[in-house]
Amino acid sequence: MLAVTTLVLRGYHHEAARLSAGERDARYGVYAALTAGEDPAGAAHRAGLSLAERYLVLSLHLSGPDVEGGPPLVAHHRRANTIQRVLAEHSDGDVLAVVGDPTATALLPVPAAVPSATDRALRGLLSLVDVLDVPVHVGAAVVAVADIPAAAQCAEVAEIAVAVRRPAGVYHLADVLVEYQLTRPGPAFQLLLERLAPLDDHQDWEETLRTYLRLGCDRRRTAAELHVHPNSVDYRLSRLASTCGFDATDPAQRAVAHAALCVRDVAAHRAARRTRAARASGS
Incomplete structure (x- = not known):
């Protein structure tokens, strides 16, 4: 029996x-x-x-340590199940999602009769940060069914938000317009990347440049934060100008500095992603 x-x-x-x-x-x-x-x-x-007329297209990027310190495979399944559950709880229809690690893509129906459906879904996304206990960056767009393929840019929006060190949260294309446009493929991208190549051997120059721009180009505040003399800030920026070909102390050239740093961050992020993918395929 x-x-x-x-x-x-x-x-x-x-x-x-x-x-x-x-x-x-x-x-x-x-x-x-x-x-x-x-x-x-x-x-x-x-x-x-049932198909909806419009969908909220989401591209999620998760980072941080494995959930609860578990084995990578277990952590991956936990994350996938949690993302599916949270999205379903905050959606007014059938959620279609493909969840990987560290990225996921989801299509949430947006019923025409429920104007607040999008806001409800976005609020649910914010709860993922607490549930998963890792930073979550999300690229989002509400589009008609015919425009879903074009909304693949949501993945780039999330990638840019991560690469340029934006805080965890939900981002639309309008939130990263300048960074998105700056990082389009082409000769300008490569030239900007080459401009900052010397920083590979001068981490102090890069740290000084980033701090100087972030603090409104105030040399004294920059020196105080870096715990160096203001003359050291001047020297580093001067060396950077002569080596990289733009002067961050010149207001007319600061846009180049911002653009070059943005390109450098996105390129580094993409290189790291390729490295992780190569390791995963080889394991």
């Missing part, structure tokens, strides 16, 4: 797992169609989902 019961239970769990996997595949089919700009009607019918 025990053997029969065991076999029945095994069969039940196997069938439940198969159905669950099938449901996940069906839902992913809807997600894939929406993000690819294809007609999602057939996939939605197979998955038993």
Whole structure:
């Protein structure tokens, strides 16, 4: 009798797992169609989902230590389950999400009859910081179904917010307009990156430049924060000007300094991401 019961239970769990996997595949089919700009009607019918006219497109970037110090795989599953749960709790419809580590993408339906649905979903995102106990940067946009593929820029918005050291939170393209435009591919990007290449060998110059710009180009406040003499600030900025080709003490050239630092931060972030991906694929 025990053997029969065991076999029945095994069969039940196997069938439940198969159905669950099938449901996940069906839902992913809807997600894939929406993000690819294809007609999602057939996939939605197979998955038993209702489509909304508009969606809140979210790109999440998580950072920080593994949740509760658990093994990486366990932490990953915890994060994925938590993100799915929180998004579902703050949505007025079926959430479609692909959760990785450290990034996730989600489509939340925005019912036309519920004007506050977007605000409710965004408030739920802020709670993820407390629940996961790691910084969460989110790129967000509300778009019609046909515009979902173009909203892939949300991933870049989140990436830029992380790279340029913005605090954790929800960001729209309008929040990082200048940084977004500055980091478009092209010869200007590479030239700005090369301008600050000498800082690789002069960390004190970089620290001085960042502090000087952040403190409104006040040399005395910069010196006080760095615990150096104001003359040291002048010397470092002078050396940086002669080596990198722009003078941060000249108001007309400060925009170049800001732009170059933004490009440097984004390039460093992308390089680190490629390194992590390479390590993960090799493990």
